[in-house]
Amino acid sequence: MAEAEKVRRPGGRSARVRVAVHTAVTELVAERGYGNFTIAEVADRAGVAGTSIYRRWKDLETLSADVVSAWLTTHAAIPDTGSLAGDLRAYADGVARDIRGPQGPAVLRLLVALSSGGEPGLRARDAFVAARGEQLQEMLDRAAARGERAPSGSSVVDFILAPLYIRALFGLPLTSEDVRTQVARLLADTRHAAERAGGI
Amino acid sequence: MAEAEKVRRPGGRSARVRVAVHTAVTELVAERGYGNFTIAEVADRAGVAGTSIYRRWKDLETLSADVVSAWLTTHAAIPDTGSLAGDLRAYADGVARDIRGPQGPAVLRLLVALSSGGEPGLRARDAFVAARGEQLQEMLDRAAARGERAPSGSSVVDFILAPLYIRALFGLPLTSEDVRTQVARLLADTRHAAERAGGI
Structure with missing residues (x-):
């Protein structure tokens, strides 16, 4: 399903960042449970700057809600x-x-x-x-x-x-x-x- | 049931501390969700010293597991x-x-x-x-x-x-x-x- 989504989307940096950040969140939830990691750790794993996560999602809860919706x-x-x-x-x-x-x-x-x-x-x-x-x-x-x-x-x-x-x-x-x-x-x-x- | 438990137990400071600390954990989970509070905040709400929580339960995860079992x-x-x-x-x-x-x-x-x-x-x-x-x-x-x-x-x-x-x-x-x-x-x-x- 994730593959199909990638194919459907034209791509672009913004879409790639979203996929990388979402994947980092679900991996961290699976490994440690919600509440046991920070936005800095999400950024690190996704290979993006922490500031760009804060700019786009404001906080970890809003980001997590976006992961669930997606x-x-x-x-x-x-x-x-x-x-x-x-x-x-x-x-x-x-x-x-x-x-x-x-x-x-x-x-x-x-x-x-x-x-x-x-x-x-x-x-x-x-x-x-x-x-x-x-x-x-x-x-x-x-x-x-x-x-x-x-x-x-x-x-x-x-x-x-x-x-x-x-x-x-x-x-x-x-x-x-x-x-x-x-x-x-x-x-x-x-x-x-x-x-x-x-x-x- | 909590009342019945109190009656059954002879009491003592240790049992009272456990009840107060457990109640503080469930309240904080209900209000903020797991992961959004610290042992210091649990201690503060339960009216006990943070050091006595660390001594007895070691960390928040062990304490939380004890709450579920109880x-x-x-x-x-x-x-x-x-x-x-x-x-x-x-x-x-x-x-x-x-x-x-x-x-x-x-x-x-x-x-x-x-x-x-x-x-x-x-x-x-x-x-x-x-x-x-x-x-x-x-x-x-x-x-x-x-x-x-x-x-x-x-x-x-x-x-x-x-x-x-x-x-x-x-x-x-x-x-x-x-x-x-x-x-x-x-x-x-x-x-x-x-x-x-x-x-x-």
């Missing part, structure tokens, strides 16, 4: 396979791939750290939650438009995102079988909820 | 109501109460922050995961001994702990209805898994 917009594309089951499987696989990837756990931990910080962190968290919610709703609306019985967005959070995120955050194993099980449970719950409600 | 052992008692459904409801209510409490979200965020840090943090995380697992297994074993069909510990994580923790970590709402829904979903999944396996 990661979200370049990842977790919403699938369109033609069926709800296919979409949910592809979506869950994509989320699992992202959070198992080199940056995933660090970005999730960064998001949690920012959630208890100041305004830029809370804005980053709210933007993340809103963006994930909109992506999901789009997919569920397409299913409903096809006449399929779709789960609510919060059911997708409960059955797919929460179990996957918790495994990544606490360093628990996450297998492809776990991902398939969660999708199957969500589809079964959607079916049973419809039966209880006297629907299809 | 919180876990004084919270989330394992219920024994006589039925699996009753136990799961009481357990889920207890977890929800703890993470909605004044210290809950701060302690969970601290645990996530420590999970990407050094050795004391990883040990605290592993101890937390192991202790939660053992508590749960005890409850599920009792159900099996009564002849009830019990879910696996990892199903309890997927259906109860993960959705509740994610709501607390990302600042999403968590209602009593959400908690009841998750317990009902777990019980339904356990029933369906047994039916698929040709069991009771």
Whole structure:
């Protein structure tokens, strides 16, 4: 995904600096945890001047919020396979791939750290939650438009995102079988909820 | 629970200092996030000398790991109501109460922050995961001994702990209805898994 982003962008010094600085932040979060490094260390690792980081991002929290936003917009594309089951499987696989990837756990931990910080962190968290919610709703609306019985967005959070995120955050194993099980449970719950409600 | 702990303990200056220092850490995590305060600030808020914190805990990470361990052992008692459904409801209510409490979200965020840090943090995380697992297994074993069909510990994580923790970590709402829904979903999944396996 990072490669695809590089190809799409015309480049230029500013874009290259952003990628280098973002990579330095996620590496430092993965190695030491948020709060255990300074802007000077980010600059050093990215090979840029500390002053240019301060000029562009103001402080570490604003920079970290930008890292989270950038990661979200370049990842977790919403699938369109033609069926709800296919979409949910592809979506869950994509989320699992992202959070198992080199940056995933660090970005999730960064998001949690920012959630208890100041305004830029809370804005980053709210933007993340809103963006994930909109992506999901789009997919569920397409299913409903096809006449399929779709789960609510919060059911997708409960059955797919929460179990996957918790495994990544606490360093628990996450297998492809776990991902398939969660999708199957969500589809079964959607079916049973419809039966209880006297629907299809 | 903090009150009950105080009553149980004979007290003494050492125990009082520990409570004051732990409270200062959770307050500072809640207000600023992990990494945005120093041992000197903890000492100041707890009304103790910084040197006595260094002597007892060595560094902020070790102190934070101690906070997480203490919180876990004084919270989330394992219920024994006589039925699996009753136990799961009481357990889920207890977890929800703890993470909605004044210290809950701060302690969970601290645990996530420590999970990407050094050795004391990883040990605290592993101890937390192991202790939660053992508590749960005890409850599920009792159900099996009564002849009830019990879910696996990892199903309890997927259906109860993960959705509740994610709501607390990302600042999403968590209602009593959400908690009841998750317990009902777990019980339904356990029933369906047994039916698929040709069991009771």
